[in-house]
Amino acid sequence: MITDIVILAAGQGTRMRSSLPKVLHTIAGQPMVEHVIRQAQAISDSRIHLVTGHGSDQVRDALADYDINYIMQTEQLGTGHAVAQALPALTEGSRVLILYGDVPLTPADVMQSMLNNVTENSMSLLTVELENPHGYGRIVRTAGAITAIVEHKDASESQRSIREINTGIMAVSQSHLARWLPELSCDNAQGEYYLTDIIAMAAKEKVAVVGSQPEFEQQVQGVNNRLQQAELERWYQLQQALVLMESGVSLADPARIDVRGTLTAGQDCFIDINTLFEGQVVLGNGVIVGANCVLKNCTVEEGTVIEPNSMIDQSKVAENCRIGPFARLRPQTELAAGAKIGNFVETKKSQIGAGAKVNHLTYIGDAEIGERANIGAGTITCNYDGVNKFKTKVGADAFIGSNSALVAPVSIGEKAVIGAGSTITKDVSDYALSVARGRQISKDNWKK
Numbered sequence: 001m002i003t004d005i006v007i008l009a010a011g012q013g014t015r016m017r018s019s020l021p022k023v024l025h026t027i028a029g030q031p032m033v034e035h036v037i038r039q040a041q042a043i044s045d046s047r048i049h050l051v052t053g054h055g056s057d058q059v060r061d062a063l064a065d066y067d068i069n070y071i072m073q074t075e076q077l078g079t080g081h082a083v084a085q086a087l088p089a090l091t092e093g094s095r096v097l098i099l100y101g102d103v104p105l106t107p108a109d110v111m112q113s114m115l116n117n118v119t120e121n122s123m124s125l126l127t128v129e130l131e132n133p134h135g136y137g138r139i140v141r142t143a144g145a146i147t148a149i150v151e152h153k154d155a156s157e158s159q160r161s162i163r164e165i166n167t168g169i170m171a172v173s174q175s176h177l178a179r180w181l182p183e184l185s186c187d188n189a190q191g192e193y194y195l196t197d198i199i200a201m202a203a204k205e206k207v208a209v210v211g212s213q214p215e216f217e218q219q220v221q222g223v224n225n226r227l228q229q230a231e232l233e234r235w236y237q238l239q240q241a242l243v244l245m246e247s248g249v250s251l252a253d254p255a256r257i258d259v260r261g262t263l264t265a266g267q268d269c270f271i272d273i274n275t276l277f278e279g280q281v282v283l284g285n286g287v288i289v290g291a292n293c294v295l296k297n298c299t300v301e302e303g304t305v306i307e308p309n310s311m312i313d314q315s316k317v318a319e320n321c322r323i324g325p326f327a328r329l330r331p332q333t334e335l336a337a338g339a340k341i342g343n344f345v346e347t348k349k350s351q352i353g354a355g356a357k358v359n360h361l362t363y364i365g366d367a368e369i370g371e372r373a374n375i376g377a378g379t380i381t382c383n384y385d386g387v388n389k390f391k392t393k394v395g396a397d398a399f400i401g402s403n404s405a406l407v408a409p410v411s412i413g414e415k416a417v418i419g420a421g422s423t424i425t426k427d428v429s430d431y432a433l434s435v436a437r438g439r440q441i442s443k444d445n446w447k448k
Contacts (some may be wrong), residue, residue: 002094003046004174006086009033009101010053010073015225021055023101024062027233028240029260029278032223033101037066040099042108043115049089050101051082052336074278078192079168080184087181094174096196103222105171105236114171119149122208123172125199128217129163136165137196146209149196153189166196167220174267176207244271252291266302290324298329304408307343315347318354321448353396365389366408370396376420378403395430 013022017019023033031048040048048066051057053073060070073085083098090096095118097111099364106126122255125146127139133152136160141150149166150159180201184193202209214220218235223226234255240263241254248267251257265275266285276294284302289295291308300306300317307324314331323329323341330348333342339352342359350364351372358364360377366389367381381392382405390408394400398412401420407410411427412434418424419435428434 001045001128002091003043003097004090004094005040005043005046005048005097005099006083006090007033007040007048007050007101007319008082009059009080009100009400010056010074010082011049011102011103012054013224016229017175017226021059021225024055024058025229027104027229028236028258029419031062032067032104034063035104036099036101036106037063037068039106039108039111040097042112043097046097047091049086051086077186078190080181080193080197083177083195084181084184084193087178090174090177092174095171096174096177097171098169100168100222102221102224103169105219105221106214106231107219108154110212111171113212114169117210118171118173120173120175121206122210123176123202124170124210124212126169126214126220127164127211128213128220129169130165130217131163133165137168138162139166141165141299142203145203146199146211147203148200149194150189151190151194151196168195168222170195170221172198172202175361176202177389201341261297272308284319293324297336311436330365364392367394369394370398370414372396373398373400375400376402376404380405382407 009023009189011022016022016025024031035429037048043252049069049071051073053072054389056072059333069089071086071089071411072361073082095115107266114126117124134150137149137151138155139146140150158373180198180339184197199209208250218232221232223229223232237240237258237416238254240259241257244265245251249265249269249339252272258276261277261279263281265283266417269283269287271289272291273290275289279297280298284300286303288305290306293306294311296313298312298315301319303320304317305322310324312329315329315333317335318337320337321335321339324343326343327341328346332349333347334351336352336354338355340357341347344361345358346363348365350367352369353373355372356369360374362375364379366383373396379400383389383392392406392408393411395412395414399417401418403421404418405423407425408426413430413432415431416428417433422436423434424434
């Protein structure tokens with residue numbers, strides 16, 4: 001059966017106190033509404049409709065990579081009004097799942113379970129019990145069956161004592177929505193059209209409202225302000241940490257790791273505090289990541305040690321390498337087995353050969369460094385002339401003395417030696433010694 005998924009994302013989110021639409025505020029580095037879309041995409045035979053309003057153009061731009069039917073809600077007159085805007089776009093006879101762009105962590109299996117309960121004689125409602133239900137719509141049951149939802153502002157004192165609350169997430173047939181939505185009234189404390197009023201309509205028509213609850217309340221927690229955003233972020237990150245530890249990864253502190261993407265780690269990895277992983281990151285067995293490191297879209301093979309305060313971005317690191325501390329591997333860096341990148345070294349678009357050493361205070365860009373080559377402290381590849389980039393090649397077992405400048409395009413041969421402080425502008429052949437620096441002049445008894 002076809003499923004229409006309607007995501008409500010039109011609100012301004014005034015309590016966020018931001019010019020950014022609320023649904024574009026992030027959890028784990030990803031807009032909240034994008035979390036919702038990615039889970040919704042797991043539902044087969046589905047089409048996603050996004051109801052937008054405030055900041056519609058910004059929302060569209062942020063979600064340009066997704067196949068979405070956009071629906072504009074020019075006036076924000078409540079959830080019932082928002083879903084009604086989507087009604088003409090729904091497939092006749094479909095199942096309809098209603099989600100919220102600021103409720104980012106509802107899993108796809110919960111969505112699917114709800115959809116499985118949708119028939120011509122039943123609909124599904126996601127509820128949760130809270131210690132403090134203040135502000136939420138209460139679930140009213142009669143003989144155990146859900147018969148109504150009463151919004152907090154409209155609830156009596158006895159109804160406000162109910163702890164089971166409405167999450168707003170529901171699944172219902174298109175035919176029921178087509179009949180019920182036009183009957184909604186705005187005669188309430190908010191002056192809005194409440195989607196929740198269709199529960200009473202269902203009860204009146206003897207359409208069973210099947211209630212279900214998530215495993216964790218955070219899976220249905222909405223974000224209305226910065227505090228709630230931060231709380232949900234930490235809960236999400238803790239779940240990532242628990243998965244990592246269950247797979248054999250040691251974390252110095254599960255509360256001080258951030259995964260903003262996907263982190264796949266082998267057994268016996270160790271990750272120290274304040275580490276950040278973005279995009280797709282893969283760690284091999286036994287990799288050690290020191291404190292305060294940032295890894296983005298990279299692969300690090302087994303046995304490699306990343307010392308504290310280092311950054312690896314869009315790079316590939318082979319087994320048994322050593323990186324840092326305070327090293328930066330920029331995009332398209334590739335380290336072969338056993339290579340070493342030391343403190344305050346920056347690399348970019350370069351291949352570092354097996355066993356090569358780039359130890360201190362050095363910049364290597366647009367370069368090929370041969371196996372076992374040694375790059376001295378303070379060496380730079382002068383790869384840019386202000387317009388174009390040029391390549392530097394250093395042969396296997398070459399020795400580059402400290403404080404050398406290699407002016408590309410230039411090639412240094414195998415086992416060649418470059419004297420410290422040299423500026424190399426011409427190719428150096430294999431086994432050669434090249435020294436290119438100004439002649440030292442000393443004058444005794446010099447007086448200013």
